[in-house]
Amino acid sequence: GQQVMQIPQYQHVQEGEDFTTYCNSSTTLSNIQWYKQRPGGHPVFLIQLVKSGEVKKQKRLTFQFGEAKKNSSLHITATQTTDVGTYFCAGLKFGGSYQLTFGKGTKLSVIP
Amino acid sequence: NAGVMQNPRHLVRRRGQEARLRCSPMKGHSHVYWYRQLPEEGLKFMVYLQKENIIDESGMPKERFSAEFPKEGPSILRIQQVVRGDSAAYFCASSPRLAELQETQYFGPGTRLLVL
Numbered sequence: 001g002q003q004v005m006q007i008p009q010y011q012h013v014q015e016g017e018d019f020t021t022y023c024n025s026s027t028t029l030s031n032i033q034w035y036k037q038r039p040g041g042h043p044v045f046l047i048q049l050v051k052s053g054e055v056k057k058q059k060r061l062t063f064q065f066g067e068a069k070k071n072s073s074l075h076i077t078a079t080q081t082t083d084v085g086t087y088f089c090a091g092l093k094f095g096g097s098y099q100l101t102f103g104k105g106t107k108l109s110v111i112p
Numbered sequence: 113n114a115g116v117m118q119n120p121r122h123l124v125r126r127r128g129q130e131a132r133l134r135c136s137p138m139k140g141h142s143h144v145y146w147y148r149q150l151p152e153e154g155l156k157f158m159v160y161l162q163k164e165n166i167i168d169e170s171g172m173p174k175e176r177f178s179a180e181f182p183k184e185g186p187s188i189l190r191i192q193q194v195v196r197g198d199s200a201a202y203f204c205a206s207s208p209r210l211a212e213l214q215e216t217q218y219f220g221p222g223t224r225l226l227v228l
């Protein structure tokens with residue numbers, strides 16, 4: 001079945017440092033979505049990428065979708081303590097069913 | 113516009129009891145998805161429903177688990193004869209139309225199930 005791998009599993013950064021999480025799918029994706037989950041909270045939608053090679057920015061967050069539509073990354077510039085949480089990518093398989101396949105997430109800790 | 117609502121937020125059951133989890137999608141949304149999240153894990157798809165129809169239940173365990181989304185009322189995820197391994201957070205998400213049309217899924221706050 002479809003697998004979505006996400007690395008790293010954990011990342012500790014000093015406030016102000018940059019952070020990147022990577023997502024790789026075993027199959028070509030129709031689209032990829034990114035979510036953020038705070039401790040004890042629920043996944044909150046951040047963005048959706050659809051086109052090959054697409055890059056989208058939200059303030060300090062930059063999202064990329066690979067040319068082959070099998071990988072993606074989320075980069076946060078100059079992290080802040082409010083960025084703490086787990087970031088999940090979720091892929092929708094091209095031509096497949098309607099289920100999102102989630103990566104295991106990257107848990108980000110920011111040291112003030 | 114109220115978001116996705118789930119209740120109860122926390123549920124404690126003893127082994128062998130039944131657990132019923134409810135999900136009311138966002139207004140105007142007719143598609144509901146259930147996911148399970150174990151501690152320190154990602155979300156695992158369980159089932160996708162539209163009103164009165166199960167569209168995809170490929171992620172649902174074959175035994176003890178069932179889901180419905182009736183014409184009126186919330187979607188229900190039912191777990192019979194719960195075991196300790198069922199302890200997890202169960203999230204419901206809704207969308208207004210097919211996910212393949214690139215529509216976002218909006219998540220509810222989840223139900224944390226603890227089986228003693």
